Amino acid sequence: MSIGNVVIGVQTVNPVFFLATSVAIGLVYLSIIYALAVSFGYIGKGIAVLLVIMQIPGASGIYPIEMMPDFFRSLFPFFPFTYGIDALRETIGGFYGLNYLRYMAVLALFAALSFAVGIFLRQRLGNFSRLFNSKVAETGLFLSEDVQILGSRRRLTQLVQALTDREKFRADNARRRRWLDLNHRTLQWAALSAGVLGTMVLFVVGSVFPDAKASVLGLWGLLLLIVMAAMVTVEYINQSVTYGSEVVDLPDDALKQALAEEEVAIRSDARLDQLEKQGQNA
Structure with a gap:
């Protein structure tokens, strides 16, 4: 999608930074989703879906955060979308001070936390995920995934x-x-x-x-x-x-x-x- 935006002529102050930032942001989001999925199984996938739903209005992706309810404004600083959107805005509208580096540093922190969760909790929660999947399989409503x-x-x-x-x-x-x-x-x-x-x-x-x-x-x-x-x-x-x-x-x-x-x-x-x-x- 980012390449398509450049091809159709979407204005950016630096197309290279725009594309590189899009790739980096995508990898961070992927790391978060993967860590949740492998560590918590179906519950982790549910958390990932819930995060996406809540971040669309809660990370100033649709309207400025000042126009959103207090509930979303209180969560705004803790959403990874917040920093991804702001970083992309820097590459589109112009770089101001060290804001871009600060946004990317926070995203890197999210990625590091995701790796830590995946590395340290994956093995420790394996039995938990396997048990949850077996209970899901008993309902006959979903396909159960094997947890190694x-x-x-x-x-x-x-x-x-x-x-x-x-x-x-x-x-x-x-x-x-x-x-x-x-x-x-x-x-x-x-x-x-x-x-x-x-x-x-x-x-x-x-x-x-x-x-x-x-x-x-x-x-x-x-x-x-x-x-x-x-x-x-x-x-x-x-x-x-x-x-x-x-x-x-x-x-x-x-x-x-x-x-x-x-x-x-x-x-x-x-x-x-x-x-x-x-x-x-x-």
């Missing part, structure tokens, strides 16, 4: 605890199991009820204050993501306790083998074939 996890599904801390003090780990895991058996359904219904009640409240607010519909829509999307995350978190804790029950009954040799596999999976210098083998065995 390097290493086993067991948590490293569980393996270490079972090796150091098996009886204490057994007692703690049994206590968590009893608590979950008593509160599992209650927590799920509480999250679902909060989502329904919150939706009703937002519907009333949107009906009473028509000018706030954009803000209400953004809050409703955020509410849905929070409710889904809460329900899956409860299931994740339940799954963690189930895995803990499996770990506590493993013999010491099997625990040491599993611990060695986890060490290979988290080492940055591990060979690719080793990592692929651990992922296939997960």
Whole structure:
């Protein structure tokens, strides 16, 4: 699209900077979306869609931010679109001081944060994403995506605890199991009820204050993501306790083998074939 703008004669003070900035901005946005998708799965994709919807009016892409509701003005400095749009405006209307460098520096910070999220949370949230995808598949409404996890599904801390003090780990895991058996359904219904009640409240607010519909829509999307995350978190804790029950009954040799596999999976210098083998065995 940027090349097309130059071809049809859209005025820019520097076409080279305009094209280069467009490419850089696109890569930053791609990094953010990819990091969210690989780290949080379907929830991350939902967050990415919500970000796009909220940034179109909230990053001065349609109207000046001064004309938007307070909700969007408060979020304006935190949107990557804000700095991408301002950087492109510099290449179109002219460079003023160091504004262009400041906008690009903030975008570079967004990209760095995205890489950090993807690198450090991808492996740690693998079980969470796999569980969420399995629950989505059970509905039959969406196609589930496989989540490859390097290493086993067991948590490293569980393996270490079972090796150091098996009886204490057994007692703690049994206590968590009893608590979950008593509160599992209650927590799920509480999250679902909060989502329904919150939706009703937002519907009333949107009906009473028509000018706030954009803000209400953004809050409703955020509410849905929070409710889904809460329900899956409860299931994740339940799954963690189930895995803990499996770990506590493993013999010491099997625990040491599993611990060695986890060490290979988290080492940055591990060979690719080793990592692929651990992922296939997960």
